[in-house]
Amino acid sequence: MTPIGASARARLAAFVRSLRANGFATGLGETQDALKVMTSELALRPVYLREAFKALFCSRQQDWQRFDEIFDAFWLGRGMKTAVRASGARPDAARAERRSGFPGFGDKAGSTTAVADRDALDESADLPGEGRSRGASSAEGLSQTDLRHIAEPDALDQAMELAERLARAMRDRLTRRDRRHRRGRRIDMRRTIRASIGHGGTPVDLVRRRRKEKPLRLVMLLDVSGSMSLYSTAFVRFMRGLVERAQDAEAYVFHTRLVHISEALRESDPVRAVERLSLMAQGWSGGTRIGESLASFNRFHAARVLNSRSVVIILSDGYDTGEPGALAQEMAALRKRARRIVWLNPMMGWKDYAPVAGGMQAALPYVDLFAPAHNLASLAALEPYLAKL
Amino acid sequence: MTADRSGIAERLAGVGYIADPGLATALWLMELLKRPLLLEGAAGVGKTEVAKALSALHRAKLIRLQCYEGLDQNAALYEWNYQRQLLAIKARENAGDDPDRVEAHIFSEPYLLERPLLQAIRQEEAPVLLIDEIDRADEEFEAFLLELLADFQITVPELGTIQAKAIPRVVITSNGTRELSDALRRRCLYHFVDFPEPDREARILLARMPDIDASLALQIARMVAAIRKEDLRKIPGVAESLDWAAALAGLGIKDLHQDPEAVHDTLICLLKTNEDQRRLTREVSDRLLGRVA
Numbered sequence A: 001m002t003p004i005g006a007s008a009r010a011r012l013a014a015f016v017r018s019l020r021a022n023g024f025a026t027g028l029g030e031t032q033d034a035l036k037v038m039t040s041e042l043a044l045r046p047v048y049l050r051e052a053f054k055a056l057f058c059s060r061q062q063d064w065q066r067f068d069e070i071f072d073a074f075w076l077g078r079g080m081k082t083a084v085r086a087s088g089a090r091p092d093a094a095r096a097e098r099r100s101g102f103p104g105f106g107d108k109a110g111s112t113t114a115v116a117d118r119d120a121l122d123e124s125a126d127l128p129g130e131g132r133s134r135g136a137s138s139a140e141g142l143s144q145t146d147l148r149h150i151a152e153p154d155a156l157d158q159a160m161e162l163a164e165r166l167a168r169a170m171r172d173r174l175t176r177r178d179r180r181h182r183r184g185r186r187i188d189m190r191r192t193i194r195a196s197i198g199h200g201g202t203p204v205d206l207v208r209r210r211r212k213e214k215p216l217r218l219v220m221l222l223d224v225s226g227s228m229s230l231y232s233t234a235f236v237r238f239m240r241g242l243v244e245r246a247q248d249a250e251a252y253v254f255h256t257r258l259v260h261i262s263e264a265l266r267e268s269d270p271v272r273a274v275e276r277l278s279l280m281a282q283g284w285s286g287g288t289r290i291g292e293s294l295a296s297f298n299r300f301h302a303a304r305v306l307n308s309r310s311v312v313i314i315l316s317d318g319y320d321t322g323e324p325g326a327l328a329q330e331m332a333a334l335r336k337r338a339r340r341i342v343w344l345n346p347m348m349g350w351k352d353y354a355p356v357a358g359g360m361q362a363a364l365p366y367v368d369l370f371a372p373a374h375n376l377a378s379l380a381a382l383e384p385y386l387a388k389l
Numbered sequence B: 001m002t003a004d005r006s007g008i009a010e011r012l013a014g015v016g017y018i019a020d021p022g023l024a025t026a027l028w029l030m031e032l033l034k035r036p037l038l039l040e041g042a043a044g045v046g047k048t049e050v051a052k053a054l055s056a057l058h059r060a061k062l063i064r065l066q067c068y069e070g071l072d073q074n075a076a077l078y079e080w081n082y083q084r085q086l087l088a089i090k091a092r093e094n095a096g097d098d099p100d101r102v103e104a105h106i107f108s109e110p111y112l113l114e115r116p117l118l119q120a121i122r123q124e125e126a127p128v129l130l131i132d133e134i135d136r137a138d139e140e141f142e143a144f145l146l147e148l149l150a151d152f153q154i155t156v157p158e159l160g161t162i163q164a165k166a167i168p169r170v171v172i173t174s175n176g177t178r179e180l181s182d183a184l185r186r187r188c189l190y191h192f193v194d195f196p197e198p199d200r201e202a203r204i205l206l207a208r209m210p211d212i213d214a215s216l217a218l219q220i221a222r223m224v225a226a227i228r229k230e231d232l233r234k235i236p237g238v239a240e241s242l243d244w245a246a247a248l249a250g251l252g253i254k255d256l257h258q259d260p261e262a263v264h265d266t267l268i269c270l271l272k273t274n275e276d277q278r279r280l281t282r283e284v285s286d287r288l289l290g291r292v293a
Helices: A006-021 A028-038 A048-057 A061-075 A082-088 A094-100 A118-125 A145-151 A153-170 A189-199 A226-245 A262-266 A271-280 A288-302 A323-339 A358-366 A376-380 A382-388 B007-014 B023-035 B047-057 B084-093 B097-105 B116-119 B139-151 B180-186 B199-206 B214-227 B236-250 B260-269 B274-279 B283-293
Strands: A173-180 A207-213 A216-224 A248-254 A257-259 A310-315 A341-346 A369-373 B037-040 B062-066 B078-080 B112-114 B130-132 B155-158 B161-162 B169-174 B189-192
Touching: A006 A028, A006 A061, A006 B062, A028 A048, A028 B023, A048 A061, A048 B023, A048 B189, A061 A094, A061 B189, A082 B112, A189 B078, A189 B084, A189 B097, A216 A226, A226 A248, A226 B116, A248 A262, A248 A382, A257 A288, A271 A369, A271 B274, A288 A323, A288 B037, A323 A341, A323 A358, A341 A358, A341 A382, A376 A382, B023 B037, B023 B047, B023 B189, B037 B047, B047 B062, B047 B169, B078 B260, B112 B116, B116 B130, B116 B155, B130 B274, B139 B155, B155 B283, B199 B214, B199 B236, B199 B260, B214 B283, B236 B260, B260 B283
Parallel strands: A216 A248, A216 A310, A310 A341, A341 A369, B037 B169, B037 B189, B062 B130, B130 B169
Antiparallel strands: A173 A207, A248 A257, B078 B112, B155 B161
16 A cells, blocks of 8 residues: 555546546545545556546446547547547557556646537537528528417417416336325235234225326427527527426527526526627527537536436527538437437428438437427427326 | 455356456545546446446445336335325224324334335445446436435335444446436436457356356357447347357357357347348458457
8 A cells, every 4th residue: 555645636527627627527536435436456557547547437438438548648648639539549558558657647648637528619600600590491492480379478478378387297107116196006015904903814904005196207309590599589488487397397498509507497587598698699590409418418417417207308490510420419418318308390391391301300319309399389289298207 | 354455356256247347446545535436338238247247245235226208206215104104094094093193103113115226225234236227227317316325324214214223335337318407416426338259258258157168258258249240239148149159059159160150049048139130141240250369
């Protein structure tokens, strides 16, 4: 056992910070265990140390695939991009081992923390070039009729009302956890036996159980890109209604980036709500990067927001300027966490619409319900669906 | 166990398990940090084998809990033996016992049926507890499991709290059909199990089938690796490779190139759906065989 110096501790803390910046969920527990590992015999060989940290800090497959790169970038002072380019898919452990002693400790080269930074990614996502021209919405010949209908003040009130009804429909759903109930379907043997003792073992009083009910959680992701802008007002209103009325609802908007707006929607003062929204929404009506927006949802929000009682509703026309393969991958990840994925597409209500857009095609295999949402009636059709879940 | 990381791979090989280096480190770390190990990976990569190897390594009892949808605490922890309880109530009623004493009697140890988790906690020697396919169980069960893994104690209302005598080594596997909670993931060490590289798979074949020729084992491993890259509905696992090796050995084949027809005919050991069997035609198998040196 070798005592760990203050500088080594600081390096470790910095490493943990860079893991967090890369979306790893690591806490104090892991850091303390990492210190234990550093005083064990594993620390004598860098390869072992890397393997041990990998087992300790990774908690899912995506982490697993990225870890070696981040480890090398940090402790061996290799930039991530160059590490990939230099050695193909995986950084070679052999080269790491050739470096003497403890990698990165007090090593100047190690201090260049070339860890891919989320903000940088976001910036590159904001590059010009997409938007309406490539979003193809204008080319489709956008019909105004259904939109006028939804933008009238009366209709906006209806949207709120509808949201309320949907919120009620979602409130309860059955779970497997049982609860004692006078008229349940299954007999609770344990309690029945206990009740029968007084009757000499004759089960006079049957104790029954019934399934406990729990509310659904609704997670809405609204596309506010250019091609969707005519619908956004009504949908935001609709989302506000749901966030207000439902016990459990979260709302996000996305265009080239994803923005969490539940808090802003809960703002009681409508003027301030609008202010907060417009601050958040800088860049609305630009291009659409559905894949990347979903990726950032999966990475930074999904763990907290999604469970088997969550229904994800994506409101988008599916015109994505990103890579369809990336969108499919994120949809698959989303699919594993959520109970159902509903995709509402305003364009589906149009005559002769077929989901031919690349993004829509990529997403469809992972969607449980693909429905139109060009007017209030189509949103109302969701109610029986949610009530059944 | 041993304080020596380097020796683990050899000791695992000694019990018939060929580990990849990262896994050996993770198993060592389990001892150092006393954390459960979460294994993820496709079906058939040998996740369950890890638990078996661990139990062989420590000469510890292996207790397995197979998870399924709707698995509840009764099935995982304990259950009362209702038939025996009913009989006991009848017998004591006839003997004129008073109800309170009857109750105390029938909710006691002899009427308790241990299920895997309670069993694991009551062992004198630390067992290996395998919680298989946790992703099939409900989230509620996952939350309960997390509680159990935190303090290794179980409360049976009629008997009181039972504290583990020895902390089990816990291996949890998941096929990734459902995303697990972050809380569970963070409690565990993590290892992603992939299909073995041909060299390692050949060593696995040799470890299980000592009679097989080393060069044939490598050929088989390479052929299986090539088949796994084809567009199949069910990718063959290590168990399938073993079946195939046994079939080829049974036919007296020493070299795959010696009898391409037999190679193709025995591929049914690897391909478990009609669609996959039709896709891997003789032409395809010959082409793949051509690449296997």
